[in-house]
Amino acid sequence: MLETKIPKLDIRLSASLGLIGSTPAFLPSFTQGGQRAIAGTPPERRGALLLTPPASVERRTLSDPSVEGLLKIFENHQHNSLDAQEASVRLSPPQFDQLKAALSGDPSLDSYVKDKVRVDYDPQSEDLIIRMPTPINEFLSASVADEIYENIKRIAAQTGAAGEFAAQIRNGASSRILLKEDTEEEGTSNVGCAWQRHPDGQFQHQKAAYPGVVVEISYSQDGKDLGKLAWQYIQLSNGDIKVVIGIDINDVSKSSTVSLWRAKYVREDDEDVLDVEQEIAYQPFQSSNGSLVNSTQVVGLALRDFAPDELCEGLGATGLQITYARLAELLIQAQGMQTAREHATDGGVRSSRKRRRPAPVSSSPDRLLSDDETQFRLDEEKVAEEAAAADDDFQLPTRKKRP
Numbered sequence: 001m002l003e004t005k006i007p008k009l010d011i012r013l014s015a016s017l018g019l020i021g022s023t024p025a026f027l028p029s030f031t032q033g034g035q036r037a038i039a040g041t042p043p044e045r046r047g048a049l050l051l052t053p054p055a056s057v058e059r060r061t062l063s064d065p066s067v068e069g070l071l072k073i074f075e076n077h078q079h080n081s082l083d084a085q086e087a088s089v090r091l092s093p094p095q096f097d098q099l100k101a102a103l104s105g106d107p108s109l110d111s112y113v114k115d116k117v118r119v120d121y122d123p124q125s126e127d128l129i130i131r132m133p134t135p136i137n138e139f140l141s142a143s144v145a146d147e148i149y150e151n152i153k154r155i156a157a158q159t160g161a162a163g164e165f166a167a168q169i170r171n172g173a174s175s176r177i178l179l180k181e182d183t184e185e186e187g188t189s190n191v192g193c194a195w196q197r198h199p200d201g202q203f204q205h206q207k208a209a210y211p212g213v214v215v216e217i218s219y220s221q222d223g224k225d226l227g228k229l230a231w232q233y234i235q236l237s238n239g240d241i242k243v244v245i246g247i248d249i250n251d252v253s254k255s256s257t258v259s260l261w262r263a264k265y266v267r268e269d270d271e272d273v274l275d276v277e278q279e280i281a282y283q284p285f286q287s288s289n290g291s292l293v294n295s296t297q298v299v300g301l302a303l304r305d306f307a308p309d310e311l312c313e314g315l316g317a318t319g320l321q322i323t324y325a326r327l328a329e330l331l332i333q334a335q336g337m338q339t340a341r342e343h344a345t346d347g348g349v350r351s352s353r354k355r356r357r358p359a360p361v362s363s364s365p366d367r368l369l370s371d372d373e374t375q376f377r378l379d380e381e382k383v384a385e386e387a388a389a390a391d392d393d394f395q396l397p398t399r400k401k402r403p
Contacts, residue, residue: 118198139334141200151320161314172202179236205307210240212306230261239263255284285324295325
């Protein structure tokens with residue numbers, strides 16, 4: 001099992017990033033503009049001009065240092081001022097709620113984080129992990145998902161219950177999963193304490209609340225504990241996530257392996273107890289020198305693995321499988337894609353066409369206004385104009401005709 005650690009990022013250093021106690025660059029304009037608008041307005045109408053500051057102003061003054069540091073990390077990624085890297089920080093559940101609220105107040109950053117950044121959160125250990133997958137991780141996860149989905153589509157083309165069932169399974173890619181089922185031995189629900197996960201792959205029936213099959217890929221030093229992840233997916237979904245496939249991509253010193261965990265109910269004291277069984281335990285499919293290992297063995301999935309039992313009646317023994325040889329082939333392809341993309345000497349083919357490079361767009365602070373700052377200025381001007389037009393004692397300047 002992979003037991004490397006993700007480098008910790010001390011969020012207390014956020015003050016050194018220029019966040020704590022700093023003043024947004026646009027604040028003088030906001031203050032002066034408000035004063036100019038109020039100065040020419042009767043006292044009884046001034047209350048209408050006391051606009052709420054932009055979300056970024058409020059966020060900077062209300063968030064605690066840990067949340068501020070995370071927001072700065074996200075902003076650095078958004079504006080490409082920080083190399084893509086993973087980070088792990090400690091964040092309590094109340095702080096995590098505050099982070100979500102702060103992001104909601106900044107639509108541009110919130111949209112970027114939801115679309116581009118994978119954030120996993122464990123409220124029990126209070127670990128928040130920012131994942132920036134490598135090309136090899138993304139290419140392999142996409143290829144494995146495609147392989148599974150092609151098998152599903154072949155079953156969906158059949159007639160009968162199996163075909164109808166398979167036709168309702170969708171590839172969920174790395175979309176967010178919130179795990180918030182019963183977390184106590186007695187079964188008491190702790191719904192406010194949600195585990196947030198972005199798997200590398202997942203497949204979900206249209207009528208199911210959770211994906212039935214999840215894929216997680218661990219690449220060398222990324223620090224994923226696949227066994228722990230599998231346990232959380234299965235147990236915290238109350239067994240609705242039935243199967244977790246884990247793939248360890250290792251470096252030249254170790255073989256790359258595949259594992260499979262499955263939900264299993266055992267009878268104890270006349271009760272069904274949910275357990276997690278590891279059917280495939282870190283079996284190598286590619287050696288450290290790149291050769292095939294156990295090429296005829298397979299990762300097998302039953303069609304009923306993709307949804308809760310309540311949706312699986314009449315499916316029979318229909319299933320699908322991926323051979324270890326196919327996994328090794330997909331891994332070789334992913335490794336080649338990463339080499340072509342990132343290695344300067346033996347990388348992929350690039351265009352030889354010469355072109356004139358246009359002058360870069362100005363990146364001065366005055367030009368880099370965020371969406372909320374720009375909108376606030378527009379709202380500020382609009383309110384000032386409306387107030388002036390509605391004020392009987394105030395006349396807008398007009399041009400006089402020459403006599």
